[in-house]
Amino acid sequence: MTAALSATDLWKSFGDRDVLRGVSLDLAKHEVVAVIGASGSGKSTLLRCLDLLEPIDDGRILLAGEDVSDPRVDANAVRSRLGFVFQGFNLFPHLSVLDNVTLASRVARREKRADAEARGRAILERVGLADKAAEHPDRLSGGQQQRVAIARAIATDPEVLLLDEITSALDPELVGEVLELVRALAEEGTTILMATHEMAFARDVAHRVLFLDEGRVLEQGTPAQVLGAPREARTRAFLSRFTG
Numbered sequence: 001m002t003a004a005l006s007a008t009d010l011w012k013s014f015g016d017r018d019v020l021r022g023v024s025l026d027l028a029k030h031e032v033v034a035v036i037g038a039s040g041s042g043k044s045t046l047l048r049c050l051d052l053l054e055p056i057d058d059g060r061i062l063l064a065g066e067d068v069s070d071p072r073v074d075a076n077a078v079r080s081r082l083g084f085v086f087q088g089f090n091l092f093p094h095l096s097v098l099d100n101v102t103l104a105s106r107v108a109r110r111e112k113r114a115d116a117e118a119r120g121r122a123i124l125e126r127v128g129l130a131d132k133a134a135e136h137p138d139r140l141s142g143g144q145q146q147r148v149a150i151a152r153a154i155a156t157d158p159e160v161l162l163l164d165e166i167t168s169a170l171d172p173e174l175v176g177e178v179l180e181l182v183r184a185l186a187e188e189g190t191t192i193l194m195a196t197h198e199m200a201f202a203r204d205v206a207h208r209v210l211f212l213d214e215g216r217v218l219e220q221g222t223p224a225q226v227l228g229a230p231r232e233a234r235t236r237a238f239l240s241r242f243t244g
Contacts, residue, residue: 002065004029004191005050005160010059012042012049019045021215023059027160030189034202034223037212038238043195044087046212047162050193051084064159080108083153083161087168089145091137091152097124098133101152109156116155123151127181143174147181154185161185163194199242203227211235 005027012020019042027033035043048054050061052068052075061069068078091100098120105116124130127147137145146166153161163182167175179201186192186205196202202209202223209226211219211234219232230236 001028003027003062004031004064005193006062007046007050008060008062010046010049010061011057012045012054013057019215020049020056023212023215023217025193025210025217025220027191027193029191031208032186032190032192032194032206033208033210034206035193035195035210035212036197036199036202036226036238041212042215043212044164047084047164047193047195051082051162052078053084076108080104080156081159083156083158085146085149085153085161085163085166087165089137089142089149089169091145091148093137095136096133097129097135097137097140097148100137100148101155104152104156120151120155123155124148127151141174142170143177146170146174146178150178150181150185154190160191160193163192163196165195165197167196167198197242199227199239211238213238 003026006025008024010020010023023046035046037043045054049056056069060067063078063081098117101123102116102120105111106113121130121133124133127150129144129147132140132144137148167178170178179198183205206223208220209223210217211226213234219226219230219235226235227239230239
């Protein structure tokens with residue numbers, strides 16, 4: 001079967017620092033893959049490269065079998081097929097919640113406002129924020145803002161949802177509400193690649209876990225194997241920070 005998203009031997013440098021060093025991965029349709037690793041291991045850069053927000057130096061990216069790493073590809077068209085949720089929400093502060101959720105549908109896909117708003121309201125209902133449609137983001141809690149960001153990302157029915165440490169900017173008491181939404185999306189069959197430090201969540205929800213270390217995939221496998229019985233010493237050392 002053609003992978004929903006795949007990367008082969010990705011390299012990315014910033015100046016003289018190699019951030020990704022030959023990363024390869026395959027993400028099957030309806031699969032949830034968690035990418036774990038220390039800060040600076042390349043997780044966010046990997047997701048940004050897959051979304052074409054950062055150009056790669058070498059390697060290849062395929063979206064549903066199509067080479068989207070070709071420089072001649074329309075990056076905006078590719079991004080319209082992907083959903084990306086950032087660490088820091090990245091909502092437009094001058095727009096209402098509903099306008100944030102529907103913007104891509106109206107501008108990138110040129111949908112009629114009435115159609116986009118009808119679907120947007122349905123999505124806000126689904127994420128428990130129907131009563132916040134007219135509010136601006138600064139009137140919401142961090143957890144609510146991140147749920148709006150997820151709603152915006154799924155509003156265009158993306159082929160793959162990319163989640164970049166989406167709970168890292170949240171107060172601990174708000175983390176659960178965001179993770180429950182991601183859990184529900186996973187149970188519905190959404191294809192998800194997520195960088196995360198939430199090990200318990202990765203163990204319960206992900207089908208596979210990739211351990212990224214200094215820009216390389218050092219270990220990958222089922223959550224039970226990678227999180228419960230890691231083969232690599234560096235994986236064990238990383239996980240010991242969470243288990244003591």
